[in-house]
Amino acid sequence: MTYDLYIGDRLFSSWSLRGWLMFEKFSVACNTHMIGLYSGTMAQDMAPLAPARLVPVVRTPAGTVIGESMAIAETLAENHPDAGFWPAAADARATARWLCAEMTSGFSALRDACPMQLKYVFQGFAPAQPVIENLARIETLWAHARAISGSQTGWLFGDYCLADVFYTPVAARIVGYDLPVSDASRAYCKALLSDPAVLKWRDEAEKIIYDPFPYGADLANRPWPNFR
Numbered sequence: 001m002t003y004d005l006y007i008g009d010r011l012f013s014s015w016s017l018r019g020w021l022m023f024e025k026f027s028v029a030c031n032t033h034m035i036g037l038y039s040g041t042m043a044q045d046m047a048p049l050a051p052a053r054l055v056p057v058v059r060t061p062a063g064t065v066i067g068e069s070m071a072i073a074e075t076l077a078e079n080h081p082d083a084g085f086w087p088a089a090a091d092a093r094a095t096a097r098w099l100c101a102e103m104t105s106g107f108s109a110l111r112d113a114c115p116m117q118l119k120y121v122f123q124g125f126a127p128a129q130p131v132i133e134n135l136a137r138i139e140t141l142w143a144h145a146r147a148i149s150g151s152q153t154g155w156l157f158g159d160y161c162l163a164d165v166f167y168t169p170v171a172a173r174i175v176g177y178d179l180p181v182s183d184a185s186r187a188y189c190k191a192l193l194s195d196p197a198v199l200k201w202r203d204e205a206e207k208i209i210y211d212p213f214p215y216g217a218d219l220a221n222r223p224w225p226n227f228r
Contacts, residue, residue, distance in 0.1 A: 003030040004059040006049060008037035010205035012214070014116040014169030017201060018069050019056025021165045022076055024197045026083040030058075038210070070104050073162050087149070087157040095148045096163040099141050099156070103166045110134040114173040118202050119213065120221035125177045132180070138170060139185050154191055168192045175225065194227035 005023060007016035023030040035045045035055050049057045052067035058075070059065050066072050077085035086093045109130035127135070145156040145163065156163050171189035174181055181189070192198065202224075 001029065001061050003028065003061060004033060005030040006033045006035050006045075006055055006057040006059075008035050008042075008055040009208070010201055011118050011208065011210070012116060013037060013055060014111075014172070015069055016055050017116075017169050017172075017198075018165055019058070019072060020201060021168060021197060022073055022085075022162070024200070025160060025165065025195075026076070026080065026085055028076060028080055028083065038214070068104075069166070070100065073100065073165075077162070084159060085162050087159065087161050089149075092145075092149050092157045095145055096157055096161055099145060099163045100166045102141065103170070107134045107138065107170070110138075110170070110173060114177045114179070115215050116169045116172050117176055117213075117215050118172060118205055119224055120216060121175060121224060122177050122216045122219040122221050124219055125179075125216075127177070127179055135174070135179060135181055138167075139181060142167075142185060142188065153187065156188075164192060168195075168198060190227065193225075199228060 003023070005019060007013060007020055010016065020032065022028070035057075036042050037055070046052060046057075049059070049065050049067075052065055054067065056069065056072065057065060057067050058072050060075070060079075066075055073085065077083070087096050109128070113128065113131050114125070142156060146152060149157040151158040155161070156167075171192040173179065174186070174189050175193060
């Protein structure tokens with residue numbers, strides 16, 4: 001039972017990272033295909049997947065095309081009920097769904113101002129007030145998840161689940177732009193970004209060189225941290 005997963009450039013595509021982690025972290029087999037986000041072939045590459053417009057996209061073993069990350073997540077959780085996509089406890093499971101849903105629909109200021117990139121830590125970035133407010137909301141949600149689950153460190157709900165998947169690119173933004181968060185939140189970001197699956201993704205991302213680099217041209221930078 002193998003799915004087909006269509007993703008964009010690993011160094012930059014936050015939603016593709018989420019889609020890939022859904023398969024990699026929960027041991028669901030897939031064949032990965034690249035969509036040319038930066039090569040100018042996106043429309044051509046996406047045409048066989050219409051009406052999907054954005055990555056990630058999944059084609060199920062039955063041939064059904066699924067767009068949108070929440071739809072992909074719920075389909076995989078439904079098809080693989082023993083994989084542990086959601087927490088087992090009802091209150092934790094409902095809370096994890098809430099966090100994922102708010103991630104997909106919210107934090108536009110953070111996403112617009114700090115595009116995900118896994119190459120550098122930019123220095124001197126000054127977040128505007130809407131970004132600061134997004135960060136405060138994210139930290140509130142993370143604290144609430146831990147209050148529900150009782151997990152004080154590591155994954156939000158004790159065992160790794162879809163909430164951790166959905167917030168991994170948020171962690172990359174926090175680290176990549178050196179954004180102000182609490183020590184506890186920074187430790188969670190480090191846990192997410194040092195996960196072997198994320199390291200594997202970044203190793204693949206580093207194989208492609210972008211010149212010029214599309215983000216942060218006006219900012220000083222230092223190399224991405226060694227999370228190994």
